[in-house]
Amino acid sequence: MSDGSGQPILALEGVSVDFGGLRALHDISFGVATGEIVGLIGPNGAGKTTAFNVACGFVKPTAGAVHYPLIQKSNLRPNQLSRAGIARTLQGVGLFTHCTVLENVMAGGQTRPDGGFLNSFVASPRGIRAERRLRDDAMNVLARLGVADVASELPSSIPYGIAKKVSVARALMSEPRLLMLDEPASGLDEAELSEFAAMILDLRSSMGVLLVEHNMEFVMPLVERLVVLNFGEVIAEGTPGEVRNNDAVVAAYLGVAQ
Amino acid sequence: MDVFLTSRIASDVLGGLTNGVIYGLVALSLVLVWRSTGILNFAQGAMPMLATYVGMVTFGHYFGYWICVVIAVLVGFLIGAGTERVLVRPLYGKPEINPVVVMVGFLTVLEAVAAAIWSSTPRSLTTPFSPIDFHLSGKPFALSAFSLYQIITAVVVMVAVAVLFRFTNLGLQLRASALAPEVSRLLGVRVNRMLTLGWTLSTGVGTITAILVASNFFTGLTPQVMDGIFAFGFIAAAVGGLDSPVGSIVAGIVMGIILQFVGDYVNSNAIILVALAILIVSLMARPNGVFSPVKTRRV
Numbered sequence: 001m002s003d004g005s006g007q008p009i010l011a012l013e014g015v016s017v018d019f020g021g022l023r024a025l026h027d028i029s030f031g032v033a034t035g036e037i038v039g040l041i042g043p044n045g046a047g048k049t050t051a052f053n054v055a056c057g058f059v060k061p062t063a064g065a066v067h068y069p070l071i072q073k074s075n076l077r078p079n080q081l082s083r084a085g086i087a088r089t090l091q092g093v094g095l096f097t098h099c100t101v102l103e104n105v106m107a108g109g110q111t112r113p114d115g116g117f118l119n120s121f122v123a124s125p126r127g128i129r130a131e132r133r134l135r136d137d138a139m140n141v142l143a144r145l146g147v148a149d150v151a152s153e154l155p156s157s158i159p160y161g162i163a164k165k166v167s168v169a170r171a172l173m174s175e176p177r178l179l180m181l182d183e184p185a186s187g188l189d190e191a192e193l194s195e196f197a198a199m200i201l202d203l204r205s206s207m208g209v210l211l212v213e214h215n216m217e218f219v220m221p222l223v224e225r226l227v228v229l230n231f232g233e234v235i236a237e238g239t240p241g242e243v244r245n246n247d248a249v250v251a252a253y254l255g256v257a258q
Numbered sequence: 259m260d261v262f263l264t265s266r267i268a269s270d271v272l273g274g275l276t277n278g279v280i281y282g283l284v285a286l287s288l289v290l291v292w293r294s295t296g297i298l299n300f301a302q303g304a305m306p307m308l309a310t311y312v313g314m315v316t317f318g319h320y321f322g323y324w325i326c327v328v329i330a331v332l333v334g335f336l337i338g339a340g341t342e343r344v345l346v347r348p349l350y351g352k353p354e355i356n357p358v359v360v361m362v363g364f365l366t367v368l369e370a371v372a373a374a375i376w377s378s379t380p381r382s383l384t385t386p387f388s389p390i391d392f393h394l395s396g397k398p399f400a401l402s403a404f405s406l407y408q409i410i411t412a413v414v415v416m417v418a419v420a421v422l423f424r425f426t427n428l429g430l431q432l433r434a435s436a437l438a439p440e441v442s443r444l445l446g447v448r449v450n451r452m453l454t455l456g457w458t459l460s461t462g463v464g465t466i467t468a469i470l471v472a473s474n475f476f477t478g479l480t481p482q483v484m485d486g487i488f489a490f491g492f493i494a495a496a497v498g499g500l501d502s503p504v505g506s507i508v509a510g511i512v513m514g515i516i517l518q519f520v521g522d523y524v525n526s527n528a529i530i531l532v533a534l535a536i537l538i539v540s541l542m543a544r545p546n547g548v549f550s551p552v553k554t555r556r557v
Contacts (some may be wrong), residue, residue: 081446099433106430
């Protein structure tokens with residue numbers, strides 16, 4: 001594994017979230033470090049998406065805190081997330097429809113220290129160099145994921161599986177240490193699934209991956225660790241083998257009385 | 259060639275082009291705000307008017323024309339940014355009628371303030387350009403140094419805005435924020451800053467427009483100087499498509515030329531009627547604007 005593996009990037013500590021009278025999450029704690037692939041699973045309504053949204057600042061925790069060890073800060077807003085080394089994709093693909101694939105990926109590189117607002121505004125030589133570098137890097141990321149040939153297409157004209165890779169490419173532009181994938185397998189066919197899994201395994205060498213997923217056949221062979229939510233609480237955490245044999249998990253998924 | 263250039267048709271086309279670029283600029287400034295914040299800014303004429311008074315009249319006592327232009331545009335930037343931060347930001351996510359009422363009210367306040375400070379008497383701004391038409395073979399030709407200045411300035415502004423949006427990373431952030439604010443936030447784009455920048459740029463473009471309008475020898479600067487122009491610019495934006503910067507500019511220029519012919523061959527009183535007719539017909543045929551990329555949805 002690469003240097004810095006095992007370095008914690010995200011840590012939820014005793015997080016609870018209430019929506020009015022509804023408790024969506026209750027006292028959950030888990031973390032992700034670089035170099036590991038962690039799956040967040042659970043039946044429908046278990047609180048997976050809420051946990052994801054708390055982790056990236058869309059939802060504020062009612063109690064507890066979300067820590068970002070890389071920058072030693074807690075409870076960030078969404079636009080500060082990429083500065084904490086975290087990138088997230090959305091359910092579906094969430095690409096900008098009126099921008100080309102290349103522009104979409106370039107839009108992911110907004111937290112770089114070079115260039116800056118004023119340089120871009122007045123098109124200074126430094127600003128122009130930064131723009132060129134941004135464009136080149138975006139092409140490199142697209143090439144790395146094997147989708148460089150669609151760079152000049154609009155998102156509406158490319159297949160869904162490719163669009164999903166483009167949204168990952170966009171997330172990679174901020175050079176994250178943790179990539180959060182929201183239901184990456186949804187809508188993909190068998191061939192696309194195995195390609196996507198291979199891509200995630202390849203990314204692990206330089207970052208951690210946290211994914212929310214329904215498709216167990218996709219998740220089980222891919223992840224090292226699973227966090228299982230049910231009714232807003234963590235009911236199990238461990239390797240896929242441990243979780244598969246956990247009585248509480250079996251009960252939650254199959255509805256067996258404990 | 260000389261005969262054609264001094265003909266009535268050529269002079270209407272050139273006169274229409276001179277007016278049309280102004281309508282196109284007003285339409286462009288409306289589109290900039292509409293695309294970034296989904297608000298139709300009815301004070302889009304009045305905010306630049308105020309900047310023009312401050313820059314060209316107040317500072318006009320101390321500096322020459324070009325320095326005053328720069329000051330006025332900077333004041334326009336400040337007015338645009340300040341308006342977005344103070345007046346407009348609380349309106350996001352509110353019913354659509356709220357920003358309309360607030361901006362119409364703001365328009366009235368700005369015109370009253372300008373009249374109170376500088377009075378309603380027209381003020382002529384001295385420009386370095388003569389408003390007298392050039393002559394070709396002894397006959398007047400419907401272009402003056404001033405109208406050339408107006409057309410060239412408008413084209414430069416339009417090209418600059420296009421380059422900013424199309425080819426710079428800042429433009430990409432502006433477009434991304436307008437298309438999908440939540441996704442943009444996740445990518446680290448400071449969306450609120452981009453919304454402020456949209457209003458800032460729009461008022462800057464508006465101020466250059468207002469200076470051109472008020473520098474016209476025959477108009478002068480009054481608190482209401484932009485009212486009529488705003489109406490034509492608004493029609494151009496609606497016809498061309500509020501989502502389409504290029505469409506609104508083209509619509510502005512075409513409308514300027516058509517209305518010039520109407521004024522010349524029919525009657526100058528018919529100009530506003532024809533403008534409204536163009537609006538109604540085009541909205542019936544293409545409700546989202548002639549050039550808008552958004553397709554009409556039937557429900």
